[in-house]
Amino acid sequence: MEGLPLAAKLYISIVTVTAVLLTTLFIATQSAPSGEHIALAVVLCAFEFLAGYFPIRYGRNTKIYINLHTSVVFASVLVLPPGLALIVAGLGTLLAHITRHRQADESVFNTGHSIVQTAIAGGILAAGGWNFDALSIERPDLLALLLAAAAAMYVYDAVSIALIVGFSSRSTPLAVLRNIMTGFYNVETLLQLAIGVLGAVIADAQPFALPLLLLPAWAAYQSSERHVQLREQSLVLEHQAFHDPLTGLPNRALFMDRLRHALTRARRDDVCTAVLFMDLDRFKFVNDSLGHDAGDALLKLVAARLLEQLRPGDTVARHGGDEFTILLENIGGDAEAARVADRIAHGLQQPFSLRGHQLDVRCSIGIASTTTERLQPEELLHDADTALYRAKSTGKAHYEIFDARMGSEASDRILIESDLRLALERHEFRLYYQSEVNLRTRRIQAVEALVRWEHPQRGLVPPLEFIGLAEEIGLIVPLGRWILTEGCRQ
Numbered sequence: 001m002e003g004l005p006l007a008a009k010l011y012i013s014i015v016t017v018t019a020v021l022l023t024t025l026f027i028a029t030q031s032a033p034s035g036e037h038i039a040l041a042v043v044l045c046a047f048e049f050l051a052g053y054f055p056i057r058y059g060r061n062t063k064i065y066i067n068l069h070t071s072v073v074f075a076s077v078l079v080l081p082p083g084l085a086l087i088v089a090g091l092g093t094l095l096a097h098i099t100r101h102r103q104a105d106e107s108v109f110n111t112g113h114s115i116v117q118t119a120i121a122g123g124i125l126a127a128g129g130w131n132f133d134a135l136s137i138e139r140p141d142l143l144a145l146l147l148a149a150a151a152a153m154y155v156y157d158a159v160s161i162a163l164i165v166g167f168s169s170r171s172t173p174l175a176v177l178r179n180i181m182t183g184f185y186n187v188e189t190l191l192q193l194a195i196g197v198l199g200a201v202i203a204d205a206q207p208f209a210l211p212l213l214l215l216p217a218w219a220a221y222q223s224s225e226r227h228v229q230l231r232e233q234s235l236v237l238e239h240q241a242f243h244d245p246l247t248g249l250p251n252r253a254l255f256m257d258r259l260r261h262a263l264t265r266a267r268r269d270d271v272c273t274a275v276l277f278m279d280l281d282r283f284k285f286v287n288d289s290l291g292h293d294a295g296d297a298l299l300k301l302v303a304a305r306l307l308e309q310l311r312p313g314d315t316v317a318r319h320g321g322d323e324f325t326i327l328l329e330n331i332g333g334d335a336e337a338a339r340v341a342d343r344i345a346h347g348l349q350q351p352f353s354l355r356g357h358q359l360d361v362r363c364s365i366g367i368a369s370t371t372t373e374r375l376q377p378e379e380l381l382h383d384a385d386t387a388l389y390r391a392k393s394t395g396k397a398h399y400e401i402f403d404a405r406m407g408s409e410a411s412d413r414i415l416i417e418s419d420l421r422l423a424l425e426r427h428e429f430r431l432y433y434q435s436e437v438n439l440r441t442r443r444i445q446a447v448e449a450l451v452r453w454e455h456p457q458r459g460l461v462p463p464l465e466f467i468g469l470a471e472e473i474g475l476i477v478p479l480g481r482w483i484l485t486e487g488c489r490q
Helices: 007-031 035-053 068-080 080-097 104-127 142-166 173-182 185-205 205-242 252-269 282-288 292-309 334-349 377-393 402-425 467-472 476-489
Strands: 272-280 315-320 325-333 353-354 357-360 364-367 399-401 430-438 443-455 457-459
Touching: 007 080, 007 104, 007 353, 035 068, 035 080, 068 080, 068 142, 068 185, 080 104, 142 173, 173 377, 205 252, 252 272, 252 315, 252 325, 252 364, 252 377, 272 292, 272 334, 272 377, 292 315, 292 325, 292 334, 292 353, 315 364, 325 334, 334 364, 334 399, 364 377, 377 399, 377 430, 402 443, 402 467, 430 476, 443 476, 467 476
Parallel strands: 364 399
Antiparallel strands: 272 325, 272 364, 315 325, 353 357, 430 443, 443 457
């Protein structure tokens, strides 16, 4: 019982001691059971074991189940002397818990609970003159006695469960009881009591027909297991659809959905929401030098460390490759987002141990928030991406906060990139030559070819403004080939 609150331990002890005393009392005060009753008890004990060992799960929560325990116990109470019914309830429950490797405290409590529940119903029937040798409810008084025993089992079961759950958790027993009574418990218990009466009728009239009840129970069990399997498969597929398979983080689709809801809350509550777009610097070097497996392992380590740096309510997602996006809700503007970025960068600077290497990982981060009045998910993410590009183009390993100037620069860059792709086809590049003079002989001994871009609207564009961009978009090799060809031709 380690780990349980004192109140829960005390209640389990009370139930257990009560069960032992009641069993002793009923067995001592009753005459020896007949052979027919013993045989029937063995069958019902087997039923009780099977009911506990093969629970019927149902609903969206696959941990909710019916084990038909109440049905078997009520049938036992109606057709067996109380002492023998107690043994059936206790032994069958205990064997089921042992074979399913339940925890000791759970096994002890449920065994004692079954015995006390059975003793209460059996005591009511015995006190009312119930005939355990021949089941009969033809007289109104006998029907009332049966209903009284069923009601007692119902009430005790609900109250006892409320007490143990309440004592074992932060809820109060009264709150737990309220939830029990307003849930599916009522329908389930009434159904089990009705099945118990049916089982008792069959046991009294044709006990050899009792095994036939196993067929619908087994069919219900198989159906529930199939439902659970399909539900679990559905949950796996749902998780795979919205999470990155490598890191387990949310993927872009789930991130955008959460961002959309976060922006809705930001508009409603007038609070600030920020997006951080992060990229690992020199990640390509790790992939090229240590291999893609090492790169994947590093991404997992980075994902785990990012989660350590954030609040429980924040979202970190893998956007793709070595890019991560982070959603910060209800923050104090750009200044707080910048502090988070600093904390992330500092956390990643602690070396990663990977395959015998100590890797120092740096990152660049772009920050965009709703302070810019950008309240569309795609726009906010694009702004963060633009700020990330600025961070990487101005030295890497730091963060940049998006502003309106970056937006215009990004638009200009898109236009330049589009024009640059067409510049080769339109023959807009020009070669200029710079002489190399030998100072001793005062003769030209070589020339250096310098490329310039003669843009139709911008005029002569210097190389510093387009060579880096040509490298990024994959035009540097075709441009170099053109320079060699044109230089040789001239």
